[in-house]
Amino acid sequence: MPLSAPLFSPSSPNAPDLPLLHGLNPEQLAAVTLPQGHALILAGAGSGKTRVLTTRIAWLLHMGYASPGGIMAVTFTNKAAKEMQTRLSALLPISLRGMWMGTFHGLCNRLLRAHHQAAGLPATFQILDMQDQLSAIKRLCKAFNVDTERYPPKQLGWFFASCKEDGLRPKDVPTHDPDTRKKVELYQLYEDQCQREGVVDFAELLLRSYELLRDHPALRQHYQQRFRYLLVDEFQDTNKLQYQWLKLLAGEMEDGRIVGTSSVLAVGDDDQSIYAFRGARVGNMQDFLREFAVPHQIKLERNYRSHGNILDCANALIENNSQRLGKNLTTDQGAGEPVRIHEAPTDLDEARWLVEEIQALTKNDGFPRQEIALLYRSNAQSRVLESRLFNAGIPYRVYGGLRFFERAEIKHALAYLRLLENPQDDTSFLRVVNFPARGIGARSIEALQEEARQTGCSLLDATTLVSGAAGAKLRSFHALIDVMREAVAGQSLRHTIEHVLHASGLQEHYRADKEGQERLENLDELINAAESFVLQEGFGKDAIALPLDETASAAPAALTQSPASQGIDPRLPLLNQPLAGTDADTGETLSPLQAFLVHAALEAGDNQAQAGQDAVQLMTVHASKGLEFDAVFIVGLEEGLFPHENALSDKGGLEEERRLMYVAITRARQRLYLSHAQSRMLHGRTSFNLPSRFLDELPSACVKHLSARGFGSFSPKKEAASAYSTRFSNTFNSENIIKSADTALASKNTGSITKGQTVFHAKFGEGRVLAIEGVGDDARAQVNFPRHGSKWLALAIAKLTVVE
């Protein structure tokens, strides 16, 4: 559908000369001061999107168009939510209590906590992260003798999640084949299990709160009237369910259109949609325009981040995508330096080159280390980079490894805490019933699970049903939990955790373990995390007090005025309570411990709290979204890797890879390096890959090919090995390439060195030639040295002499 909505004129009387608005460009100003009504902001990378969002909120509040309680702002990541919070607090000196700002999952959790009864959940319901979910599914499979060869738990989890993201309960899933029927059957069993244990997974948070709003008109209308302004960040990443959820909050549907008094401001960039694999639906942007009859649409195309050459590369690249709303970024910063492209013989050489460039950047050009980012397509690539950086003594920080709350010792501690809150939580029970070891083995657990299944009760409750010595041990564990619960009743969060760490024996266990030092420190860190969480959330102070704005008073009033609430259904438990008290703020009805457990589940935490350290930043391209750096390296730009081979099967997949590349490029402010290797260790074997097609899509005027250090002049032509690789798919094992390279080189190979010979190297000594590839100056030999392992050596550089 054409995007022809008129621009709102910024010169309206709605936009007085406020300091708040200073420095905004005309489009930003227009977006910030939009009148009532829905709007779509197409915000290009680096166009000041977050600034627009926060200033918009500040402006609404400042002008009195809304109170904090009338605003809901949704983001995808906790990082973005926090950032918004911080910036907003800097703009406005008022309390933002009552404003709903957070991630989709966070807000859904908030909704479900406030109305847990209506949602059919216990007040103490716990949230399953991916690990928990997987172990829950595995347990389910075991209990029902599922063939996990045919139905791998991981795949089942993915199936359940995608059903939920489409808003489908088991009964709604169409089953045309026996395979799907089986999976749906398991889906139902999984749901039953979760319900029985009082736990919800990530997708369930969304689906459950969607259903809550859908099935309770009075409640829905209450929130519809409360939230006059809904702001959604990264709208292109919303999935079907999130969009439906938003629609319910925005107003009632009539004739395919939304009617209501709220204004939805969706901010997004279709070119940065990189989460289709997990259900994101860019089509939501078009649907939004249509179903909300969006009157205002603004494009933010001025980029304040990157130099011209970088931006030109990004623009040219993304032009190759067909499904676009259309957008072109501009800058007035000047062209800057060319984008540098480097080709390395191997992934190891790539890493070596990278280290040298980084050293030059920091030493000669004065780039701070934390302003340098290394981006890669998949996590596995970080290893080589890390080891080279480590050897070179360059401090670095890897994002996206095991995060704090995902560490085993932390999960153990949390499992105890969760059991105190929710004794039904079998996942937590199983995690810690024998950790530290209590002599409760697999057989005892099996017996226990059998009893629990027959009785339909939780594992903890079933401990009373098991006979014999095993039963006694199980009951003493039960007693341990009960004693802990009593001991921490009414205690502060800090004391609670300290007590649990001690009484559970966790601390002692790690203290006895000589490898457990780091884990002990992490447990201490958990206490610190809890402490700062309590301070941040302000528990114990004015936690109960509601802001004295219209929220507290107007919301119930609005409810009584609304026609639909005249005949309140008395069966709805929530409506028998004063709404202002229940709906208002999270945490209000939550104990500090409960809130902390939610916090731990919803934000797995940064993986390393070493922020502020002067370290090079390593992360996947996905993780880099929303960040920016002075200098960016994008490595591993090879066919099959980036674009990833799994994404090449369909066109949509390739376009998403291209958007991913677009995101990566637009992270750079001043300097951008792109590199690829002719061969790399992948999945434990050497593979030979063509340079990524994305490199060919960049305008040659903006790029500069660096000559390979020590390998003679750079040759833009495909190498012999690479040329052959096109005939055998993109990656194949080294045996194939050796064969083909051998044939290719039979006549062309200049040197006298051939495969199988023993050669001598000044540094490495004698070694056997495993393979030869390349021609002329680029010819290389893979030589296996007894003491140094196998190495690729350039024949033009390394002085190899044939031994016999």
Added chain:
DNA sequence: ACTCGACGACGTTGT
């Protein structure tokens, strides 16, 4: 009941 070693399968992106 627990620990350890061998073995095989499996390798994107993540709230």
Added chain:
DNA sequence: GTCGTCGAGT
């Protein structure tokens, strides 16, 4: 190369 599972040994 890593992870999880399985079997044997203590």
